[in-house]
Each structure stands twice: as C-alpha cells, then as structure tokens.
Amino acid sequence: MGFGPEGEKILGLCQPGASSKHTGEDCTADMDTGASDCDPGNLCIQIAQGDPPVCVAVCDTADGSTHTCAPGNTCMTGTLGAQDARSERWGLCVPQQ
Numbered sequence: 001m002g003f004g005p006e007g008e009k010i011l012g013l014c015q016p017g018a019s020s021k022h023t024g025e026d027c028t029a030d031m032d033t034g035a036s037d038c039d040p041g042n043l044c045i046q047i048a049q050g051d052p053p054v055c056v057a058v059c060d061t062a063d064g065s066t067h068t069c070a071p072g073n074t075c076m077t078g079t080l081g082a083q084d085a086r087s088e089r090w091g092l093c094v095p096q097q
Contacts, residue, residue, distance in 0.1 A: 023070075023093070026052045041067065043092070057093040069093035 036044035059075035077091035
C-alpha cells in the first residue's frame with residue numbers, strides 16, 4: 001500500500017518479515033526489500049548516527065485514524081517520502097519533548 005500525490009507511492013507499509021520485535025526494540029531490516037523483523041505498523045530505522053536501528057511506530061494524522069502514537073509520544077510528520085514529496089499526513093511516533 002502506498003500513499004502520495006496522484007497515487008505516487010511515497011510511503012509503504014506492511015512488508016513481510018518475522019514481526020518479532022516491538023516498538024523501541026533493536027531490529028534488522030533488508031535494505032533491498034524493506035522487510036524487517038518489526039511488528040506491523042513499525043519501521044526499522046536508525047534514529048541517531050551510530051545508534052542501532054530500532055522499531056519506530058508509523059502514525060497517521062488523519063481525523064479518526066487508528067494509527068496514533070502511544071501516550072508520551074507525538075506524530076512527527078514531514079519525515080517520510082521522497083525529498084520533494086514529504087508526507088504531512090504520515091509520520092513517526094517520537095517521544096514528546
């Protein structure tokens with residue numbers, strides 16, 4: 001499934017993988033396919049240079065969405081998608097500052 005302007009895919013979800021890692025846990029990903037061992041609805045990404053990649057929840061800011069962040073987190077949009085087509089609807093759940 002992809003989302004973007006005029007059907008252009010800028011965000012994909014639910015790649016097949018082992019799904020054995022939960023939000024915040026260290027993970028591994030296949031850089032060729034995007035598949036990881038994170039639970040569905042998470043991406044396996046490196047938060048800061050030098051840190052191991054961790055499972056991070058994907059969030060949706062649309063009204064009525066069930067893909068929201070856990071308490072204490074906020075949905076940071078503008079981080080997903082191609083450089084010239086960042087999504088302002090979809091984002092990553094990050095700790096509130």
